[in-house]
Amino acid sequence: MKFHNEDAALYQYILWKSKITPPDGIAVINEPRNIPSSVFIQKAITVTDLYFGHNWHQFRKIKTGDFTILSNPALLKLTKYIHNCGVIAHDLYYLYNNNDSKLFNIYFRKQYKMFNQPDFILSNSEFTRNDMIERLNIVPDKITTVYPYINGKIFYPGESTFRNTLGVDNKKLILNVAGEKPNKNIETVIRLMSKLPDNYVLIRVGRSTSSMKLIHDLHLEKRVIFKENIKEAELADIYRGSDMFVFPSLLEGFGLPIVEAMSSGVPVLGSNSGSLPEVIGNSGIVSDPYDIDFMADRIQSIVEDYKEYDKYRQLGIERGKLFNMETQYKQIMSALNK
Structure with missing residues (x-):
């Protein structure tokens, strides 16, 4: 080449x-x-x-x-x-x-x-x-x-130092990795947090300036942690330390973060739009990108039930190996x- x-x-x-x-x-x-x-x-x-x-x-x-x-x-x-x-x-x-x-x-x-x-x-x-x-x-x-394809030497299931660094061991961490373009549907991700219990915290990796007002209006300032311009190794550590990955994008040609999350052993929820159903298969949750109530219910049913959590964790790891x-x-x- x-x-x-x-x-x-x-x-x-x-x-x-x-x-x-x-x-x-x-x-x-x-x-x-x-x-x-x-x-x-x-x-x-x-x-x-x-x-x-x-x-x-x-x-x-x-x-x-x-x-x-x-x-x-x-x-x-x-x-x-x-x-x-x-x-x-x-x-x-x-x-x-x-x-x-x-x-x-x-x-x-x-x-x-x-x-x-x-x-x-x-x-x-x-x-x-x-x-x-x-x-x-x-x-x-x-x-x-x-x-x-996913680099398995970087994105793999295992221990994470991320939770200890932030001091959030007693929190449920919901991860979203995306830019701010309209198709990323970040507003829905923010609104979703208002439907989840107070011990759920959103880790937003990516530029987030456009969502700040909505976060303030919904009184979520203490429940959203921002990360931007991070290195790949740190991103992989964040994946491994998260409880659920949420990606309700309106349009993706592929959806690389979904596979990164699955390969890292994190259960995933994506939208039923674009390529995401094809990428997720039967190894994660697929939802209408605007159905916040359904997403909140499925997130809690997986994160708070170890059997369900482990089921989707293992399905995702196997699915990630295909790429x-x-x-x-x-x-x-x-x-x-x-």
Whole structure:
């Protein structure tokens, strides 16, 4: 696998600075520049790309392999210059969501129209694959589902130091790991806490500025703990120290945190939307993403009943084993050998 910049990563398939040695003859092309963290600058770059485009001809001389995989649809114009070229499809988020940045909506909807151009597509779930067939009229044989894998050396069941560090051994910890985009449904997660007993505490990993007013209005300030910009090892420790993972997302192309939680031995509750029923299977609870009463009831029935808790813990651990490097390798090779 040849990378074209030092920190390149095949998102959800190859981890940052991965030590994996994939098949010879495959090149991966990521964003040709480092994207700054500033949202303002990101939008400025998007405007530039939307109206003027990258200087795409600069890639004509780029060294590629027998197959080239583009890491996201923003790079689809490269298919004009590269043969045996494929792209990874994570979701069609901007076809669903009109409440996010209008600029990003315009930009990505334009990019989605080019999904017909690559020779092959690697989707991260059957949900995403079917979505592309139905919404973009992509030929089904062009798309192969390749599930992300979980690093079992980081996300595994076991002891945690997290509870002792916080001094919350007598609390029931409900974990949510997500950003603030509208599809993450964070408001429902916050409202859910108001339906649970006072000894239940929410661990919110991710940016949380938009939910602060709701937390104040519901008098939950002492029952929500925030974590942001943490390292992977700390995140894994938080998973292992939690009693239940809650992820009522409205749309996911895959839902990596669900598998991280299951692999860490934490019972999971996800929504019945997007890819989450496919990922969870029969190994967790699937709920209407707005049915707070049902979610609160199921959380308590699992967290406070050791037999139920252990049942879903073991089911999740076994389910998490399905998302491994070997399976992913076979799926990628299946796509390339078509």
